[in-house]
Each structure stands twice: as structure tokens, then as C-alpha cells.
Amino acid sequence: MDNTNLRRDALTAAITLVCGLLLIGLGLTGVWGGQTALVRLTDDERWWFALPLAVSCVVLVFKRRAPVTTLLIGVIALAVDLLLGGSIAMLLPFFDLLYTAALIVSPRVRRVLWIVAGVFVALPVIYRLANTGDLEITVLTGLQQAAIFIAPLWWAMDVRRKTELAEVAAARADAVERLSLxxxxxxxxxxxxxxxxxxxxxxxxxxxxxxxxxxxxxxxxxxxxxxxxxxxxxxxxxxxxxxxxxxxxxxxxxxxxxxxxxxxxxxxxxxxxxxxxxxxxxxxxxxxxxxxxxxxxxxxxxxxxxxxxxxxxxxxxxxxxxxxxxxxxxxxxxxxxxxxxxxxxxxxxxxxxxxxxxxxxxxxxxxxxxxxxxxxxxxxxxxxxxxxxxxxxxxxxxxxxxxxxxxxxxxxxxxxxx
The missing domain is CATH 3.30.565.10 (Histidine kinase-like ATPase, C-terminal domain)
Structure with missing residues (x-):
């Protein structure tokens, strides 16, 4: 792996960890109202959210070398965070891991990511609609899930498309130059x-x-x-x-x-x-x-x-x-x-x-x-x-x-x- 990218990713991980700790310190935990929590944490115990955050930030350093593996670790850390009640801080490294994986993996793996993301969006929406029957809450849940799982994939797809267009333009210019030569x-x-x-x-x-x-x-x-x-x-x-x-x-x-x-x-x-x-x-x-x-x-x-x-x-x-x-x-x-x-x-x-x-x-x-x-x-x-x-x-x-x-x-x- 290129040393420049490794240093850049390490710096990104450190900044993400600091920002996440600040969000935890501000009390932005238990954001899902304890609906997903298996363990009830008091305000003094909120620093337990720093554990899955730290694990996700560590694997951020290696996201370019093993994007699928680091994403799976990030998903596990996100699940642990949700079992503790959920925190805004955990979304920061998860977005980065999902975006990087969608950007550099093969088209086949990228299709799998879209399918899994669609499942993660559809299941909570169906659950909300079946249990509450409240259309407003159902729509808000769908938007929330799409922001978490779909937005990074969409962003990566857009960046990848522009990169591919730039590569095609460069290849065309190179072909024109070779033809001229x-x-x-x-x-x-x-x-x-x-x-x-x-x-x-x-x-x-x-x-x-x-x-x-x-x-x-x-x-x-x-x-x-x-x-x-x-x-x-x-x-x-x-x-x-x-x-x-x-x-x-x-x-x-x-x-x-x-x-x-x-x-x-x-x-x-x-x-x-x-x-x-x-x-x-x-x-x-x-x-x-x-x-x-x-x-x-x-x-x-x-x-x-x-x-x-x-x-x-x-x-x-x-x-x-x-x-x-x-x-x-x-x-x-x-x-x-x-x-x-x-x-x-x-x-x-x-x-x-x-x-x-x-x-x-x-x-x-x-x-x-x-x-x-x-x-x-x-x-x-x-x-x-x-x-x-x-x-x-x-x-x-x-x-x-x-x-x-x-x-x-x-x-x-x-x-x-x-």
C-alpha cells in the first residue's frame, strides 16, 4: 500500500476518533430511544460507546488494503453500538468504510452491497409500518435508513463514474496521440x-x-x-x-x-x-x-x-x-x-x-x-x-x-x- 495513502488514512482515522469522542461527550447517545438497546446505560456509562468507535477508527487505517474485511468489522461495531442504544459518533467511521468499499471493490461485490443496503432499508420500514401503521413514522424511518446505508453507496457510485469518465477521456486522448504518431x-x-x-x-x-x-x-x-x-x-x-x-x-x-x-x-x-x-x-x-x-x-x-x-x-x-x-x-x-x-x-x-x-x-x-x-x-x-x-x-x-x-x-x- 502506498505510504502516502496510509498516512492520510491514519490521519483521517485519528480525526474521526476525536470527533466521535466529542459527540459522545456531548451526550449524543441513545439516539434511537433505547428501542434497539439490550443494555441500558446511564449518562456516566456512555463512554462504553467509545469502544466500537475506537475499533472502527482502527480499521479505517486499513480500508484501502482490505475494504470488504474492514467493512464487515465496521458492521459488527455498528451492531454493538446499536445494542448499546446507538450513537451519532458511530456513523462517522461507518460512512467512511461503506463509501470506500463501494468505491474500490469489484462490480460484483458492489452489486452485493447495494442488495444488502436495500435489505437494511426495507426491513425497518416494513417493521415500522406493520407495528405502528403510522405512515409519517414509516417514511421518516425509510429516510433515516437510506441516509445511513444508501447515501454512501450513491456518493461512491457518482465519484466512480466521474473517475471512469476521466479515465476514458485520458485513454481516448492517448489513443488519438498514438494514432497521430x-x-x-x-x-x-x-x-x-x-x-x-x-x-x-x-x-x-x-x-x-x-x-x-x-x-x-x-x-x-x-x-x-x-x-x-x-x-x-x-x-x-x-x-x-x-x-x-x-x-x-x-x-x-x-x-x-x-x-x-x-x-x-x-x-x-x-x-x-x-x-x-x-x-x-x-x-x-x-x-x-x-x-x-x-x-x-x-x-x-x-x-x-x-x-x-x-x-x-x-x-x-x-x-x-x-x-x-x-x-x-x-x-x-x-x-x-x-x-x-x-x-x-x-x-x-x-x-x-x-x-x-x-x-x-x-x-x-x-x-x-x-x-x-x-x-x-x-x-x-x-x-x-x-x-x-x-x-x-x-x-x-x-x-x-x-x-x-x-x-x-x-x-x-x-x-x-x-
């Missing part, structure tokens, strides 16, 4: 996944091109023209990767900043910056096709979206489709070098959407120094498609590997980030 953690996880996906899509294709060209140059005898061509392609891929990283970092730091402006890497490469191709677009796949061809693939394109009016394709679909094609071409260059690749982008008007199919011939030739992947490419494509309400499937047939995507044409539930 879970939502923040989920948002962080989604943002981390989005950043990982974008980083993979933006940089992986360029790094794969660098690995392919540098590995090809190292795997063959030195040749100045071939080696310079490989170095030129490596440098171009590195600069493009730097440009994509710069654009992505700029958007992450300040989403309101439009990509463009002076470009240091483009200036280094000596090529002007094209605003039309700065933002990845499914309707403009030529940069991807050029990169794939430079990586040794033979690529044919049938992009029917390129002929649609501007604004017909949503920005989210433009970006997601572009990244899916980019990842498919990168995988083809890594796992099926010098293969034949066909890219088809065909709008499907029922439902309003677009189909993307990238099919490459299978090859038994391994990519030169091609790093083994983690399987994130297909995951990234599927996540991008699912984010805007589309889907991606991929698989191999006897002679081809096919990636097929269905994307909404003009609407998307989420906004993608390049």
Missing part, C-alpha cells in the same frame, strides 16, 4: 519510400549506362576512337545524372521552384538546356530512346500520346509513365545487352487510360560488369503505377521479356514527385 510515422515511411523510388529511377539508369560503357571499354583491347566514344558517353551520363539530381534536390528543398535556369553541368557539356525536356514527360520519350541506343539497344518507338493535344495527359501519368519506360529500358540494357526493344504507348479510350508496353528480346549474354540489382526496379514501377490508380505487370515468354502498364490518362489520386 502512427500517421506521422506512416507519412515518414511513405516519404522515404518515395525518395528511394525517385532516387532509384532518376540515377540508376545513368549509373547503369556509365557501368556498361566503362565496363565495355575495359573489357576490350585499347582503341583510342572507341575509348573516347565510351568516355564521352560516360561523361554525358554523369552530367545527366547530376542534372537530374540537381532538379530533384531543388524540388525537395523548395517545391515552388521551377526547374530550369542556368545549368552548370549543361554548360560544362556545351549543350543548351531544353525546357521542354527538363521535366520528364511520357509524351516526349526521345531522351530515353537516345540513351538506350547509346547503351547498345536497338529501340523502336510507337508513342501515340505524342500526337495528343497538350494537357490531355495528366502530369502524374506523364511522370509515372516516363519513369516506367526509363526503368524498363535500363533493365534491358543491364540484363539483355544489344537486344531488340520495342516501346508502345497507346491511349485506351474505354476506360480513359493509356497502355504502355516495353518488350525486349531475351539474351544469354550478360551485361559487362553489370551490377546485380536488388529487385527494386519492378517494385518501383508497380508502386508508381498504383499511386495514380494504374497497374504494372512483367514477365518472360519464350523469347521476350515484357513490361506492360495501364495508367489513367487524365486523372490521378496522388501527385507524383520527380
Amino acid at each position: 502512427a500517421s506521422r510515422q506512416q507519412a515518414i515511411r511513405q516519404e522515404r519510400d518515395s525518395l528511394a523510388r525517385d532516387l532509384h529511377d532518376v540515377v540508376a539508369s545513368h549509373l547503369s549506362a556509365i557501368a556498361l560503357h566503362s565496363g565495355g571499354a575495359l573489357a576490350t583491347p585499347p582503341a583510342e576512337a572507341k575509348d573516347r566514344a565510351a568516355l564521352t558517353q560516360v561523361r554525358r551520363s554523369a552530367l545527366e545524372s547530376m542534372e537530374d539530381m540537381r532538379t530533384m534536390i531543388a524540388l525537395l528543398r523548395n517545391p515552388d521552384v521551377e526547374p530550369g535556369g542556368d545549368d552548370q553541368s549543361s554548360a560544362m557539356d556545351g549543350s543548351p538546356h531544353d525546357d521542354d525536356t527538363a521535366v520528364p514527360r511520357l509524351t516526349h520519350l526521345q531522351p530515353l530512346v537516345d540513351q538506350a541506343r547509346a547503351n547498345g539497344l536497338t529501340v523502336t518507338v510507337d508513342n501515340q500520346l505524342a500526337h495528343l493535344p497538350g494537357g490531355r495527359v495528366s502530369a502524374a501519368t506523364e511522370l509515372a509513365g516516363y519513369r516506367i519506360v526509363q526503368e524498363a529500358l535500363t533493365n534491358a540494357a543491364k540484363h539483355a545487352p544489344r537486344s531488340q526493344v520495342s516501346v508502345q504507348v497507346i491511349p485506351d479510350h474505354d476506360p480513359a487510360g493509356t497502355g504502355i508496353t516495353i518488350r525486349n528480346t531475351l539474351s544469354t549474354e550478360a551485361g559487362t560488369d553489370s551490377p546485380s540489382g536488388l529487385g527494386l526496379g519492378l517494385i518501383s514501377m508497380r508502386e508508381r503505377a498504383a499511386a495514380i490508380g494504374g497497374q504494372v505487370t512483367a514477365g518472360a515468354t519464350a523469347h521476350h521479356w515484357t513490361v506492360a502498364a495501364i495508367l489513367p490518362l487524365t486523372s490521378s489520386p496522388a501527385t507524383a514527385t520527380p
Whole structure:
């Protein structure tokens, strides 16, 4: 038992004992007119009432540890007090014991207390009514008994209900806080996944091109023209990767900043910056096709979206489709070098959407120094498609590997980030 509660209960018991002794000293004994007394006490003998009072005050100290036991002792002490004629002093510790028991016992024991209290109220009322027939005396007896036995229970019930409401409110606030924390953690996880996906899509294709060209140059005898061509392609891929990283970092730091402006890497490469191709677009796949061809693939394109009016394709679909094609071409260059690749982008008007199919011939030739992947490419494509309400499937047939995507044409539930 908590020492603070023990000290508080001991102080309460001491105060109750002092107040009870004062009431006995004032002569507030024999209050029931001797109707319950078996022993007739004179005024000089009234201090016998202090004995059950003292016992009840002693057990008050332990009321929190054993509420039912202390209440039973209190009932016995009350019965002894009634046999002596009854005193107001004895009601003080009895109220406290009954209230504490009703406050902290289990619901089952609490129901028993209400039943017993009801019996203690009903029996005297019935006895009065049967023996006197006086309605006024009967009502006064019922009120008296209710004040003794029902009032402490009612008070405890009210306090317990308020305590339970406070506990429910605290639990609800805690649940709301946990839900808010879970939502923040989920948002962080989604943002981390989005950043990982974008980083993979933006940089992986360029790094794969660098690995392919540098590995090809190292795997063959030195040749100045071939080696310079490989170095030129490596440098171009590195600069493009730097440009994509710069654009992505700029958007992450300040989403309101439009990509463009002076470009240091483009200036280094000596090529002007094209605003039309700065933002990845499914309707403009030529940069991807050029990169794939430079990586040794033979690529044919049938992009029917390129002929649609501007604004017909949503920005989210433009970006997601572009990244899916980019990842498919990168995988083809890594796992099926010098293969034949066909890219088809065909709008499907029922439902309003677009189909993307990238099919490459299978090859038994391994990519030169091609790093083994983690399987994130297909995951990234599927996540991008699912984010805007589309889907991606991929698989191999006897002679081809096919990636097929269905994307909404003009609407998307989420906004993608390049």
C-alpha cells in the first residue's frame, strides 16, 4: 500500500476518533430511544460507546488494503453500538468504510452491497409500518435508513463514474496521440519510400549506362576512337545524372521552384538546356530512346500520346509513365545487352487510360560488369503505377521479356514527385 495513502488514512482515522469522542461527550447517545438497546446505560456509562468507535477508527487505517474485511468489522461495531442504544459518533467511521468499499471493490461485490443496503432499508420500514401503521413514522424511518446505508453507496457510485469518465477521456486522448504518431510515422515511411523510388529511377539508369560503357571499354583491347566514344558517353551520363539530381534536390528543398535556369553541368557539356525536356514527360520519350541506343539497344518507338493535344495527359501519368519506360529500358540494357526493344504507348479510350508496353528480346549474354540489382526496379514501377490508380505487370515468354502498364490518362489520386 502506498505510504502516502496510509498516512492520510491514519490521519483521517485519528480525526474521526476525536470527533466521535466529542459527540459522545456531548451526550449524543441513545439516539434511537433505547428501542434497539439490550443494555441500558446511564449518562456516566456512555463512554462504553467509545469502544466500537475506537475499533472502527482502527480499521479505517486499513480500508484501502482490505475494504470488504474492514467493512464487515465496521458492521459488527455498528451492531454493538446499536445494542448499546446507538450513537451519532458511530456513523462517522461507518460512512467512511461503506463509501470506500463501494468505491474500490469489484462490480460484483458492489452489486452485493447495494442488495444488502436495500435489505437494511426495507426491513425497518416494513417493521415500522406493520407495528405502528403510522405512515409519517414509516417514511421518516425509510429516510433515516437510506441516509445511513444508501447515501454512501450513491456518493461512491457518482465519484466512480466521474473517475471512469476521466479515465476514458485520458485513454481516448492517448489513443488519438498514438494514432497521430502512427500517421506521422506512416507519412515518414511513405516519404522515404518515395525518395528511394525517385532516387532509384532518376540515377540508376545513368549509373547503369556509365557501368556498361566503362565496363565495355575495359573489357576490350585499347582503341583510342572507341575509348573516347565510351568516355564521352560516360561523361554525358554523369552530367545527366547530376542534372537530374540537381532538379530533384531543388524540388525537395523548395517545391515552388521551377526547374530550369542556368545549368552548370549543361554548360560544362556545351549543350543548351531544353525546357521542354527538363521535366520528364511520357509524351516526349526521345531522351530515353537516345540513351538506350547509346547503351547498345536497338529501340523502336510507337508513342501515340505524342500526337495528343497538350494537357490531355495528366502530369502524374506523364511522370509515372516516363519513369516506367526509363526503368524498363535500363533493365534491358543491364540484363539483355544489344537486344531488340520495342516501346508502345497507346491511349485506351474505354476506360480513359493509356497502355504502355516495353518488350525486349531475351539474351544469354550478360551485361559487362553489370551490377546485380536488388529487385527494386519492378517494385518501383508497380508502386508508381498504383499511386495514380494504374497497374504494372512483367514477365518472360519464350523469347521476350515484357513490361506492360495501364495508367489513367487524365486523372490521378496522388501527385507524383520527380
